[in-house]
Amino acid sequence: MKINIDCSLILLLLSGMLALLKIGGQFPYSWIWVLAPIWIPLLALAGITIILIIAWIIGVIGVLILEKFGD
Structure with missing residues (x-):
C-alpha cells in the first residue's frame, strides 16, 4: 500500500489553517x-x-x- 505523503501533508496543512481561521472567526464555515x-x-x-431518473421518465x-x- 503506497500513500502519497505530499498530498496528505498539504491536506493536513490546509485543514489546520481552516481550523485556525474558524477559531479566529474569519471563516465561520471552514468545516464545510x-x-x-x-x-x-x-x-x-x-x-x-x-x-x-429524468432520462428514464422521458x-x-x-x-x-x-x-x-403509433402505427
Whole structure:
C-alpha cells in the first residue's frame, strides 16, 4: 500500500489553517471545506442519479406516446 505523503501533508496543512481561521472567526464555515472530500463526490453522484431518473421518465413518456399514437 503506497500513500502519497505530499498530498496528505498539504491536506493536513490546509485543514489546520481552516481550523485556525474558524477559531479566529474569519471563516465561520471552514468545516464545510474540511468535509469537502466527502460531500463533493456525493453531490456528483446525486446529480448523475437525478439526470438518469429524468432520462428514464422521458423514455417512459416517449414509449407511452408511441404506443398510443403509433402505427
